[in-house]
Structure formats: structure tokens, C-alpha cells
Amino acid sequence: MRALVFLCIGVWGCSLYSQNKETLYDFTDLPQSLMLNPGAEVNFEYHAGVPFLSQIHVNAGLRGASLYDVFADDGRNINDKIEITLNELTSNDYLTFTQQLELFNFGWESKKNKSIYFSGGIYQELDVIGYFPKDFAVLAYQGNQDFLNQPFRFSNINGSGELLTVYHFGYNKKVNKKLTFGARAKLYSSMFHIRSAKNKGTFTTIETSQGSNIYQHVVSNADVTLRTSGYASLRDIEGETSSAEVKEVVNKLIGRALLGGNLGVGVDIGFTYKIEDQLAVTGSINDLGAVLYAKDVETYSARGNYVFEGFETPIQFSGQNPQNFLDELEEAIPLDTLSTAYVTMRPLKVNGSVKYSFNRYDDGTCNCYLEGEQPPYMDAVGVQLFTQFRPKRPQYAASLFYYKRLFSFLRTKVTYTIDDYSYYNIGFLLSTHIDKINFYISANNLLEYTNLAKARGVSLQLGFNLIM
Amino acid sequence: MKTKKAVALLCILCMVVQLISCVKDVDFDQASDIVLTPVYEVDFIYSRFDTSQFIDPDEDPSVVIPEIVVNDTLNYDLLGTDFVVDNLEQVALTFEFSNTIERDFEFSFGFLDDANQRIGPSFTITANAGLGAGTDPVVTTEEIILDNATINILGAATKLISSIRIQNVNSSLQGILELKSKGTYFINYEL
Numbered sequence: 001m002r003a004l005v006f007l008c009i010g011v012w013g014c015s016l017y018s019q020n021k022e023t024l025y026d027f028t029d030l031p032q033s034l035m036l037n038p039g040a041e042v043n044f045e046y047h048a049g050v051p052f053l054s055q056i057h058v059n060a061g062l063r064g065a066s067l068y069d070v071f072a073d074d075g076r077n078i079n080d081k082i083e084i085t086l087n088e089l090t091s092n093d094y095l096t097f098t099q100q101l102e103l104f105n106f107g108w109e110s111k112k113n114k115s116i117y118f119s120g121g122i123y124q125e126l127d128v129i130g131y132f133p134k135d136f137a138v139l140a141y142q143g144n145q146d147f148l149n150q151p152f153r154f155s156n157i158n159g160s161g162e163l164l165t166v167y168h169f170g171y172n173k174k175v176n177k178k179l180t181f182g183a184r185a186k187l188y189s190s191m192f193h194i195r196s197a198k199n200k201g202t203f204t205t206i207e208t209s210q211g212s213n214i215y216q217h218v219v220s221n222a223d224v225t226l227r228t229s230g231y232a233s234l235r236d237i238e239g240e241t242s243s244a245e246v247k248e249v250v251n252k253l254i255g256r257a258l259l260g261g262n263l264g265v266g267v268d269i270g271f272t273y274k275i276e277d278q279l280a281v282t283g284s285i286n287d288l289g290a291v292l293y294a295k296d297v298e299t300y301s302a303r304g305n306y307v308f309e310g311f312e313t314p315i316q317f318s319g320q321n322p323q324n325f326l327d328e329l330e331e332a333i334p335l336d337t338l339s340t341a342y343v344t345m346r347p348l349k350v351n352g353s354v355k356y357s358f359n360r361y362d363d364g365t366c367n368c369y370l371e372g373e374q375p376p377y378m379d380a381v382g383v384q385l386f387t388q389f390r391p392k393r394p395q396y397a398a399s400l401f402y403y404k405r406l407f408s409f410l411r412t413k414v415t416y417t418i419d420d421y422s423y424y425n426i427g428f429l430l431s432t433h434i435d436k437i438n439f440y441i442s443a444n445n446l447l448e449y450t451n452l453a454k455a456r457g458v459s460l461q462l463g464f465n466l467i468m
Numbered sequence: 469m470k471t472k473k474a475v476a477l478l479c480i481l482c483m484v485v486q487l488i489s490c491v492k493d494v495d496f497d498q499a500s501d502i503v504l505t506p507v508y509e510v511d512f513i514y515s516r517f518d519t520s521q522f523i524d525p526d527e528d529p530s531v532v533i534p535e536i537v538v539n540d541t542l543n544y545d546l547l548g549t550d551f552v553v554d555n556l557e558q559v560a561l562t563f564e565f566s567n568t569i570e571r572d573f574e575f576s577f578g579f580l581d582d583a584n585q586r587i588g589p590s591f592t593i594t595a596n597a598g599l600g601a602g603t604d605p606v607v608t609t610e611e612i613i614l615d616n617a618t619i620n621i622l623g624a625a626t627k628l629i630s631s632i633r634i635q636n637v638n639s640s641l642q643g644i645l646e647l648k649s650k651g652t653y654f655i656n657y658e659l
Contacts, residue, residue, distance in 0.1 A: 073495035143506030213514040310511030314540035
């Protein structure tokens with residue numbers, strides 16, 4: 001039951017920063033920090049993630065509402081609650097779901113030059129965002145009777161979903177004592193992609209005293225496009241649910257995951273700059289790249305104008321040809337199915353932070369000085385910013401954080417994040433380092449775990465690494 | 469020692485998360501009570517009947533045509549999907565006649581299925597006589613309610629037949645009869 005509820009929250013949950021990993025960012029005790037900033041200042045000799053277990057990441061959320069708003073057990077009629085929620089939501093509210101699974105992750109210090117650290121791996125990512133199609137939800141839930149003369153806007157239809165694998169290789173170099181720079185090349189293999197954005201036009205029921213009839217139903221300047229890739233061939237298999245068909249779908253998807261899908265390239269770039277010993281700024285750009293969708297593409301597009309005033313009868317009076325509503329509509333707003341290739345940018349993410357470290361570990365037992373290294377700081381505080389570019393508008397988040405190295409084997413980070421809707425998002429990361437074995441777990445929106453139904457967003461990451 | 473401590477801490481953390489994370493005060497069974505009840509206003513049929521279109525004005529006014537009937541058949545399958553038929557609770561058809569012709573008109577309509585057979589009831593409305601060309605039109609409004617049982621019968625309708633009937637017509641008769649109409653569709657869709 002709990003798993004089901006988690007899944008529900010996953011699909012209908014909430015959170016703004018769909019891929020914001022505020023606790024992991026610049027947490028340089030973990031190799032996963034290199035995935036968020038290839039220029040993070042890490043000090044590993046090598047690392048290897050436990051295959052399939054080095055990072056499990058789930059993030060889900062709904063901006064604008066929670067499960068509790070609709071399903072609260074408070075004696076009120078659910079239809080009233082839906083109507084209230086519907087009226088509160090806007091077309092800028094959305095639901096997101098992101099899931100990542102690292103298949104492999106490894107890295108090593110260059111033997112020739114100890115200031116260089118290489119890392120690479122493969123991960124799979126599912127990323128879905130759907131904006132709330134307010135106008136059409138209203139049209140479906142309440143009809144047009146109360147909304148005469150008001151346009152229903154096709155621009156409300158906005159969303160995208162993608163399943164892909166990413167092959168990456170990164171380079172991290174300590175340029176000097178102050179600056180660490182890094183870059184990561186990425187090769188995307190998209191298994192499935194669907195996107196509808198930048199739609200235009202309106203549907204309006206106009207009360208008219210001048211027209212032929214009581215109303216005019218007007219579709220004006222409609223321009224609606226839905227792009228898909230990887231869908232057409234799966235649809236052909238769909239319908240049958242025998243094990244052979246399921247196997248065929250799975251085989252197709254695996255083939256696409258192994259570079260058989262639509263391919264794209266991108267880079268991550270990042271740096272760490274120490275203004276002074278205890279004060280550092282970092283910045284990174286992730287997924288600056290694009291995927292070319294050329295295989296198995298189907299784009300559906302409808303454009304045109306149409307006015308419906310009812311049926312004229314008897315038609316003899318006007319001498320016009322008899323109408324056929326559906327034929328006329330199809331002629332005025334033809335639905336085209338195209339298979340032309342298209343390019344879509346990956347959702348670009350930008351991170352930045354300022355960190356002040358203090359409380360140097362110095363009880364005289366450290367061998368650091370002998371090894372030519374500085375002993376670590378036990379505490380750090382700072383500020384982080386995050387932006388992700390989305391079909392409609394960027395999402396933002398700002399965090400305060402406190403890093404604490406409780407023991408050598410136990411390191412933690414607490415974050416406090418604000419964004420468009422939540423002012424009390426607390427995140428926590430706990431990382432254990434026992435010999436070479438590392439385990440970490442992190443979650444945000446901790447205050448909302450007391451009642452997940454009221455939560456608008458939940459994010460969870462955990463994984464195992466071998467770090468030296 | 470360190471290992472034990474860490475494992476213990478992790479266990480405590482997991483337990484705490486388990487204990488504090490729960491879903492309270494919600495009842496998902498309410499989903500079965502969700503009912504969508506949108507109301508749609510859609511134009512139905514319209515007509516504009518000008519006497520000059522069917523009476524030759526040069527005709528001797530003393531010649532009286534006892535009756536003119538204009539019949540029409542048009543494609544109409546707005547009720548034609550199972551979804552609409554299954555979830556349409558009621559349709560209110562509103563008719564509005566504006567007449568300046570000094571005669572009553574009888575307007576009737578009904579439905580045909582694919583085999584051109586009459587199905588369901590047919591309806592007749594009388595539009596009151598007007599006061600002559602150039603006067604304010606006489607308005608007749610009428611509402612016809614199609615209940616759920618009728619809608620189920622009309623689910624097979626693919627054509628609409630209509631007729632307009634006017635009696636005792638001569639060439640001195642002038643004016644316009646306008647018909648405007650709409651359907652108000654009350655959907656009741658249980659999720």
C-alpha cells in the first residue's frame with residue numbers, strides 16, 4: 001500500500017526543481033558530485049559505483065496542489081474539492097517526475113598527472129513534465145456554458161516526456177591551488193520522446209446577434225503540434241499483451257538504450273574557484289546539448305481556422321451545398337502526420353554556490369601534512385542557486401546549506417530551499433564512509449514526510465560506492 | 469566499532485523515516501464518487517426563409533397556393549459516439565423563431581438511422597404569424613427536452629430530417645422567417 005501511495009505521489013506528487021539535487025551539489029565526499037559539477041574539487045584516487053546501485057534518484061511533484069487538496073477525508077464532497085482545486089490551479093502549475101538510475105560510474109586519478117581526475121559511466125533517465133491544461137480541464141469539467149465569449153487557449157497544452165540513456169566521460173583538473181575546472185562529454189541515446197509545446201490558437205463560443213445562429217463556435221489560428229519519436233513502432237506492437245509482444249517491446253527499448261535510439265550530444269562544464277582558503281565559489285552548466293530525433297518519428301500537427309454555426313435546414317433556401325460537419329472540420333483544420341526529423345534541446349540546468357568552510361580538523365593525529373595535503377574542514381555553510389529550463393519557463397530554487405563532518409565515517413549536509421511555492425523545504429544528506437565502502441542517502445521536503453498526502457514534492461537519492 | 473555505530477545510525481534513520489512518513493487523513497475511495505457534469509452549449513440548426521425566394525412576386529395575388537412544404541435531410545451524427553450516448557443525461561433543444569410573415573409556420577423535425585428509417589419521436593413546433601414586412605418580428609420560443617431514454621434511441625441517428633409547412637400563400641405575402649436554435653448538453657460522466 002505504501003509503495004502504491006509513493007507511486008501515486010510520484011506521478012501526482014510535486015516539486016519545482018525536478019532535477020535539483022541540492023544536497024548532492026558540491027558534496028565533494030561523493031563522486032556523484034562530479035555529475036552535477038564536473039569541476040567539483042574532489043580528492044579521490046579512484047572510485048567505482050556499485051553497478052546499478054550507485055545512484056537511485058526519484059523526484060516527483062505537483063506545483064499548485066497536493067493529494068490532500070482533493071482526497072482529504074473531511075466529509076466534503078470530492079467533486080466540490082476538485083472544483084475548488086481546479087479554480088486555484090493555473091496553466092503555470094505542473095507535475096514533474098524524474099527518475100535516474102546509474103548503471104555504471106567509475107573514476108580514477110591520472111597516473112601521469114595527479115591533478116587530473118577522469119570519470120565516466122552510464123545512467124538511465126526518465127523525465128516527464130506536464131503543465132496543467134487549465135482551459136481544457138475547465139472545458140472538460142464544467143463545459144462551455146459558463147464560459148461563453150471566453151477563449152480556451154491551446155497554448156495551455158504543454159508537456160514533454162523522455163526516456164533515455166546517457167554515456168558520459170569527464171575530465172577534472174586542478175589548474176592551480178585556487179581553480180579546479182572540469183568538463184564532461186555526454187552521448188544521449190533516446191528510447192522514447194514525446195513533446196507538445198508552443199501551441200497557439202483558441203476555441204471560443206461566441207454569443208452573436210449578427211450571425212446565422214445563436215452562437216458561433218470559433219477555432220481561431222489553431223496551431224497544435226505533438227512530436228513523438230520511438231512511439232510509432234511501439235504502437236504497432238501494442239494491443240497484444242502476450243509475452244512475445246512484451247518481449248519485443250523490451251528488446252526494442254534495450255536496443256535503443258544501447259546506442260540504437262535517437263542520438264544526441266551534450267556537455268557539462270563546471271568550476272570551483274577558491275577566493276581564499278576557506279571561501280569558494282562554484283558553478284556548473286549541465287546538459288548543454290541536443291538530441292536529433294530522426295528514427296521512428298511521428299509528428300502530429302493541426303493548423304487552421306473554423307467557424308461552426310450549426311446546420312442550415314432546409315438547405316434549399318440558401319442554395320448552398322449540404323454540410324457535413326466532420327468533413328468540413330477536417331478540411332479546415334487538417335491533421336497532418338509527418339515523419340520529418342526534429343531537434344530538441346536537453347533541459348539545461350545551471351547550478352552555482354558560495355561556500356565558507358571552517359573548523360579545521362586538527363587534533364594532531366592527522367597524517368595529512370606528511371602526505372602533503374591539508375586536513376579537511378569539519379563544517380561549511382553557504383548558498384546555492386539552481387535553474388532548470390523547461391518548455392514554458394525556467395524553474396528556480398535557492399538553498400542555504402550546512403555541511404557537517406561529524407566523524408570521518410559520517411558526513412552530513414542539511415539544506416533549506418525556497419522556490420516559487422514552498423518556503424520550508426528541508427533536505428538532508430547522510431553519507432557513511434567505512435573503509436572504502438560508501439553509502440549515502442538523501443531526501444528533501446523532510447517536513448512533509450509526516451504527511452506525504454500534503455506533500456507537494458518528494459526527492460530521494462541513495463547509492464553505494466567504492467571510494468579510495 | 470565504527471562500522472557498528474554507522475550501521476546503527478543508518479537503521480535508526482531508516483526507522484525514523486518509516487515512522488514519520490505516512491499518508492494521513494486521506495480517503496482514496498472517494499475517487500469512485502468523482503462525477504464530471506459539464507454543460508455544453510452547441511448550435512443546432514438554423515434557417516432563414518425569405519418569401520421572395522419561393523413566391524414569384526409577379527404572380528397574381530389572387531392565386532392562392534393552399535400549402536407549401538419544404539423538406540430537407542442533412543447529415544447529423546453529433547449523438548453518434550457511444551461515449552456521448554452513454555453519458556448524456558439530457559439535451560435541451562431551444563428554438564427561437566422570428567417571423568414577420570403574416571402566416572403561421574409549422575416546423576417539424578425527426579431523425580433517421582443509417583438505413584433511412586425513422587427512429588425516435590418527431591417534433592413539431594408552430595411559429596406564430598408575423599405582422600408583415602418591416603414590422604418587429606413576432607418571436608416564438610420553444611424548448612424540447614430529450615431525456616436519457618430518448619437519447620439512447622437516437623444514438624443510432626445519422627440524419628436529421630426537417631420540414632417547413634406554410635398554408636394559403638400568395639404573392640402579396642412578404643417578410644422573413646428566421647430560425648435559430650441550440651442544444652444544451654448535460655453530461656454526467658462517472659469516473
